[in-house]
Amino acid sequence: MSSTPSRQRTAAPTSSLQLVSSIALLAILALFPMFGLGDYWQGVIITSLYLAILALGWNLLSGYTGLFSLAPAGFAMVGAYVPALLWTYGHVPSVYGIALGFVVTTILGLVVGFLTLRLTGPYLALTTLGLAEIVRLIALSSFEITRGEMGLQNPPLFADQSGYYYFFILFVAFVVLGLHFFIQSRFGLYLRAIRNDEIGARARGVRTVFWKVFAFSVSSGLSGLAGAVFGHYVVIVSPSLGHLFVTSDVISMVIIGGMGTLIGPLLGAIMVHVSSEFLRAAGDLQHIVFALLLIVFARFCREGIVGRLAAMTYRRAERKVRPPVSEKAAAAP
Numbered sequence: 001m002s003s004t005p006s007r008q009r010t011a012a013p014t015s016s017l018q019l020v021s022s023i024a025l026l027a028i029l030a031l032f033p034m035f036g037l038g039d040y041w042q043g044v045i046i047t048s049l050y051l052a053i054l055a056l057g058w059n060l061l062s063g064y065t066g067l068f069s070l071a072p073a074g075f076a077m078v079g080a081y082v083p084a085l086l087w088t089y090g091h092v093p094s095v096y097g098i099a100l101g102f103v104v105t106t107i108l109g110l111v112v113g114f115l116t117l118r119l120t121g122p123y124l125a126l127t128t129l130g131l132a133e134i135v136r137l138i139a140l141s142s143f144e145i146t147r148g149e150m151g152l153q154n155p156p157l158f159a160d161q162s163g164y165y166y167f168f169i170l171f172v173a174f175v176v177l178g179l180h181f182f183i184q185s186r187f188g189l190y191l192r193a194i195r196n197d198e199i200g201a202r203a204r205g206v207r208t209v210f211w212k213v214f215a216f217s218v219s220s221g222l223s224g225l226a227g228a229v230f231g232h233y234v235v236i237v238s239p240s241l242g243h244l245f246v247t248s249d250v251i252s253m254v255i256i257g258g259m260g261t262l263i264g265p266l267l268g269a270i271m272v273h274v275s276s277e278f279l280r281a282a283g284d285l286q287h288i289v290f291a292l293l294l295i296v297f298a299r300f301c302r303e304g305i306v307g308r309l310a311a312m313t314y315r316r317a318e319r320k321v322r323p324p325v326s327e328k329a330a331a332a333p
Contacts, residue, residue, distance in 0.1 A: 018262035018306070019180045025266065026169050026176075039161045046161075048273040049168040050230045054246075055253045055265035056175055057222035063259035064183065065215040066195035068125045071112070072223045072250050074132025077242030079105045079224025080231030081139060084152040094155055098228040105224025106217050113216035117209065129244070136242040151238030154231050164233050171229065172266065175222065180262055191215055195260075249273075252294045258304025267305060 029045060037045075054072045061067050082104050083097025116127050139146045146152060158164050182188050190211045193201035202208045231237040249272065257268025272290065279286035301308050 015180055015184055015262055019176065022176045022263045022266055023173060025263070025270075026173050030166065030169050033162060033165065042161050042165045044274060044277050045270070046164050046168050046233060047230075048270045049172050050226055050233075051246075051250060051253060051273055052172055052266045052269035053175055053226035054223050054250045055257070055269050056172075056179060057219040057226075058250055059254045059259060059261075059265045060179065060191075060222075061215050061219040063254060063261070063264075064188065064195060065191045065212060066198075067212060067216065068121070069216070069219070070125050070129035070244070070247055070251075071132040072219070073244070073246035074128075074135050074242045075105045075109065075220045075223035076227030076230070076246070077139065077237075077239065078108065078135060079227035080154075080237045080241050081146065081152070082224075083228050084154050084231055084237040085145070087154060088152050094157060094232060098225070098232075101228030102221050102225040105227075106221030108224075109217040109220025110213060112220070113213035116216075117213070132242060132247070133244070136239050139242070140239040146239075149238055149240075151236040154235055154237055156235060157229075157232045167229075171226075176262060176266065183262065187211070252290060254304075255294060256297050256304055258306030258308075261304065261306045264304050264306040271305075 058072045079101040082101035086092035086097040190206050194208050253268035253272045254265045258264025
């Protein structure tokens, strides 16, 4: 499992500024129900926040470590099935099921990380895609255990929609806060060093193998935990949670919001999923629109919305500080 080649990156807002902006965005979302936000749009935002957690986990792996995986939705599906299976066949309380879902997906990510240790670039992506599809097809075909497309039923965690709404806001806030402190620590510096120059990082004493597997495991566990909680919101857990379309949505959210940034995945998830609701009446046309949008961002705005705004702000501040040409000429001897 090898990092992508180093590449020049544009300036991004400081992590502290992104943390404050993320918390402010979540605080604004928390106020919406007080101004009459209905159950339907609360559900849209809940799903956006669930996808934001998947995007934050994938961004830790790809945006900060430089590893490309196509399995976030697969790990989320596994995390959702663990409490569903425990409840269906053992009536294990949801809290224990969710915790075990996180543990199982973290360990699974650790195993997959070791198995893909020597793979690079597209080979790593294809391997994770294959593993995710294998798990999804097993869940789909094991009708006696998982009931296939009919799915398994989960008990609800909250009595009404508002409970899930505020729970997911707090969930995302804790994830953002944890990622902020991790990224700002020396451990986050190790991941960025691997992303930028793995050989150089190894020469400087960074345990590249350990930290790549660690990033893969944390990203997988975070996806599994999000899936375990989201499975109680949708009530019915089915293989559709691990569909490749979900993974493609997560990746597009990170790219549009800004890879290697803290607020980018959160902003991208809300923008993309809410926009898709407005385009739902267009049917399959919405997939074409987002595919074209992704191509445009990949070609003309690789740093994403957050990176582009930061670059524009930096250039504007630089022009204010830099003296005009006439003043330079007058000051010349």
